[in-house]
Amino acid sequence: xxxxxxxxxxxxxxxxxxxxxxxxxxxxxxxxxxxxxxxxxxxxxxxxxxxxxxxxxxxxxxxxxxxxxxxxxxxxxxxxxxxxxxxxxxxxxxxxxxxxxxxxxxxxxxxxxxxxxxxxxxxxxxxxxxxxxxxxxxxxxxxxxxxxxxxxxxxxxxxxxxxxxxxxxxxxxxxxxxxxxxxxxxxxxxxxxxxxxxxxxxxxxxxxxxxxxxxxxxxxxx
Amino acid sequence: xxxxxxxxxxxxxxxxxxxxxxxxxxxxxxxxxxxxxxxxxxxxxxxxxxxxxxxxxxxxxxxxxxxxxxxxxxxxxxxxxxxxxxxxxxxxxxxxxxxxxxxxxxxxxxxxxxxxxxxxxxxxxxxxxxxxxxxxxxxxxxxxxxxxxxxxxxxxxxxxxxxxxxxxxxxxxxxxxxxxxxxxxxxxxxxxxxxxxxxxxxxxxxxxxxxxxxxxxxxxxxxxxxxxxxxxxxxxxxxxxxxxxxxxxxxxxxxxxxxxxxxxxxxxxxxxxxxxxxxxxxxxxxxxxxxxxxxxxxxx
Ligand SMILES: Nc1ncnc2c1ncn2[C@@H]1O[C@H](COP(=O)(O)OP(=O)(O)OP(=O)(O)O)[C@@H](O)[C@H]1O
Ligand SMILES: [Mg+2]
Numbered sequence: 001x002x003x004x005x006x007x008x009x010x011x012x013x014x015x016x017x018x019x020x021x022x023x024x025x026x027x028x029x030x031x032x033x034x035x036x037x038x039x040x041x042x043x044x045x046x047x048x049x050x051x052x053x054x055x056x057x058x059x060x061x062x063x064x065x066x067x068x069x070x071x072x073x074x075x076x077x078x079x080x081x082x083x084x085x086x087x088x089x090x091x092x093x094x095x096x097x098x099x100x101x102x103x104x105x106x107x108x109x110x111x112x113x114x115x116x117x118x119x120x121x122x123x124x125x126x127x128x129x130x131x132x133x134x135x136x137x138x139x140x141x142x143x144x145x146x147x148x149x150x151x152x153x154x155x156x157x158x159x160x161x162x163x164x165x166x167x168x169x170x171x172x173x174x175x176x177x178x179x180x181x182x183x184x185x186x187x188x189x190x191x192x193x194x195x196x197x198x199x200x201x202x203x204x205x206x207x208x209x210x211x212x213x214x215x216x217x218x219x220x221x222x
Numbered sequence: 223x224x225x226x227x228x229x230x231x232x233x234x235x236x237x238x239x240x241x242x243x244x245x246x247x248x249x250x251x252x253x254x255x256x257x258x259x260x261x262x263x264x265x266x267x268x269x270x271x272x273x274x275x276x277x278x279x280x281x282x283x284x285x286x287x288x289x290x291x292x293x294x295x296x297x298x299x300x301x302x303x304x305x306x307x308x309x310x311x312x313x314x315x316x317x318x319x320x321x322x323x324x325x326x327x328x329x330x331x332x333x334x335x336x337x338x339x340x341x342x343x344x345x346x347x348x349x350x351x352x353x354x355x356x357x358x359x360x361x362x363x364x365x366x367x368x369x370x371x372x373x374x375x376x377x378x379x380x381x382x383x384x385x386x387x388x389x390x391x392x393x394x395x396x397x398x399x400x401x402x403x404x405x406x407x408x409x410x411x412x413x414x415x416x417x418x419x420x421x422x423x424x425x426x427x428x429x430x431x432x433x434x435x436x437x438x439x440x441x442x443x444x445x446x447x448x449x450x451x452x453x454x455x456x457x458x459x460x461x462x463x464x465x466x467x468x469x470x471x472x473x474x475x476x477x478x479x480x481x482x483x484x485x486x487x488x489x490x491x492x493x494x495x496x497x498x499x500x501x502x503x504x505x506x507x508x509x510x511x512x513x514x515x516x517x518x519x520x521x522x
Contacts (some may be wrong), residue, residue: 008519077470079505079517215507 011076018069018089019144025061025093025143026205029100032058033137035101035197037130040191043115051107052056055100062097066090079210088212091142093206095201099137101196102201109194115186117180125169126191132162133195140205152210153218155203162199168190228352262477262500266293269461270315270352274329277310277319284310287329290480294430297453297462299472302482305519307493308465311482312433315463316352317345333431350377353424357436359416361408361423366391366400366417369408369419373427386426393459394422395452398447414445420451425460432456434464438471450475469517472501479504481513 039047069089072078078086100160112114116126136159143151169192177185211217235495256499270292277285285307292298292315300308310319319325332340336347348468349502350373361369370387379386387404391397396418400411408419417437424432432452446468453462466472472479484491497504497513508514515521 007521011519015463033277079473080508082518083506 004132011082012222014072014076015085016080018065018072018086021061021068021146022092022096023066023088023141023145025058025065025096026137026144028054028061028135029057029096029103030137032100032103033130033134035128036106037134037195038179039107039110040116040130041127043110045111045115048107048111050106055104059097062093062100066093069093069109081215084215085212091208092205095205099198099201102198106191106194109187109190113184116188116191117178117184119179123172125132125165125172126188129152129162129165129169129192129195132165133199136162136199136202137205138202140202140209143209147209147213149210149213150205152203152208155206156218159199159203162196262293262296262430265381266296267295268292269334270463271332272311272329273332274313275331276328277307277314278324278326279322280317280324281492283492286485286492288380288482288495289329289500290495292461292463293478294461295457296456296458296477297464299476299479300463300482301467301469301472301479301514301516302493302496303484304467305491305493306482306484307316308482308491309435312435312463312465313354315431316349318354318355319348320345335445347460350427351429352431352433353427355417355420355424355430355432355437357439359413359420359440361416361419364408365405366408366411366419367374367404370426372509373423377427381472390422390426391419393456394418395448395455397423404410412445414441414448417441417445417449418452420458421449425456431461431463432461436465436467439467443519446471469505475506476501479506481510481516483512483516 032051035047035051035054038044039051043080069086073086075080079192099113136155139151139158140155170189173180173188173192180188266445268291270333271290272292273289274472276283276296276445288307288311300312310325313319314327315331315338319327327339333348333352338342362372364372367387369388374383374386386396388401391400396415399415400406400419403410408416411419417440421432421437438449441449450471451462457477458463464472464476477500478498479501481496482493482502483496484493486492497508497510499509503509504513508517
């Protein structure tokens with residue numbers, strides 16, 4: 001079939017702008033997640049404020065984009081794949097904004113703890129977790145950039161790495177509770193949970209793209 | 223009532239109803255739970271079945287091989303670009319095409335299992351049971367009362383005519399607005415009121431199917447919403463087929479949607495059915511690219 005996409009140039013541009021803006025927002029969040037990872041794994045307490053500060057433009061963009069999507073929904077009355085994309089976009093926005101908040105929460109825990117205890121860091125578990133989490137999120141942003149449905153379909157499985165490392169980290173923290181103290185234990189549980197949540201948001205984002213493209217959520221999640 | 227329209231063919235399949243008369247009782251036997259817009263239930267019995275319907279105007283092949291079931295007490299919407307044959311198909315359902323000399327239908331349209339084009343089926347009776355409402359309100363140049371009473375009078379209705387007129391106008395959501403001026407000319411009504419009068423007129427002959435060809439396209443938004451609301455009410459008792467160019471309207475009022483398109487070959491523009499599905503599917507996840515392009519407005 002020849003593509004006769006002649007009638008709605010302006011609308012197509014609007015939708016593409018939304019997609020591009022989602023990728024941009026996602027990239028900002030991904031960068032902050034990586035920065036938070038470095039703060040944790042390298043104990044860079046002097047960068048905590050930078051991570052917190054970087055979340056402000058993320059929030060501003062989130063609100064701006066949400067309003068744009070809402071306006072298009074109201075004015076264009078989208079249907080079919082356009083509607084699926086815009087509904088997915090509102091959800092993706094939420095997932096991204098939450099992920100940004102989690103990066104902030106992570107560095108706040110590090111500051112409270114005055115740096116993560118070294119023996120655990122040496123175990124490499126925190127490093128592995130922050131890496132796996134950031135990679136999952138990057139992959140989700142890639143799904144948005146390329147509108148690739150396959151990433152969402154494989155996301156649940158891809159995320160098993162994060163779940164496994166989180167479990168290992170929790171076990172290790174529990175085993176060392178006497179050495180590192182209660183406060184560090186609690187902070188590390190939080191940090192582990194936050195990275196895991198970020199990866200979950202990544203999974204959801206990729207799955208929303210699968211829905212936008214195919215009309216169906218990948219099995220096992222909704 | 224002198225409305226028996228038996229088929230006169232000798233060798234009929236006796237498992238099927240043979241006349242529209244025989245067919246009617248099955249209506250009562252197939253009461254099914256009411257469902258509302260967008261999520262139809264397969265429990266609604268098929269009342270009309272189009273099988274391989276081809277329509278011609280002289281040599282011109284206007285519609286190619288349309289097959290689709292229409293379920294009772296649902297609203298079925300026909301959408302598609304101009305010239306794809308929506309009006310032709312909807313008119314074929316109550317044999318309105320018979321009135322166009324060049325028009326010819328091939329294939330079968332069954333109503334309660336009776337082939338509407340079988341020899342011996344009286345098209346006038348078909349039109350009484352399958353009523354039609356047109357794009358432009360077309361009241362007769364008579365009083366409001368007489369517009370509604372016209373059909374029943376012709377079919378020698380023997381009940382209480384005042385009561386029938388009131389009931390029909392009430393069902394068409396017009397009674398309150400006209401009850402004090404029933405003898406006024408129908409032309410004194412607004413467009414939206416005239417259209418509801420035409421619906422009352424169609425209802426007065428107790429059809430069980432109402433065909434509506436762009437019934438709201440000449441109306442303002444409020445009158446349009448009234449008609450839509452009315453359809454919602456009417457489908458509890460009637461089966462409705464509506465042609466509309468307003469896709470939001472199809473999405474709002476119908477349970478199932480049929481999307482037609484036009485193919486151009488050898489200079490002929492022939493309509494065909496592209497996709498038929500429940501309305502929610504058509505508007506959220508159509509299976510054909512052509513449907514997607516049309517409903518998202520990307521055709522050109
Ligand atoms: N009375 C007629 N004589 C000859 N050709 C006709 C007649 N009525 C319709 N046609 C042709 O049949 C084709 C289908 O027409 P039809 O009116 O059914 O389309 P439609 O989908 O209802 O279009 P619209 O949305 O413009 O009302 C068109 O090519 C039309 O020109
Ligand atoms: Mg028409």
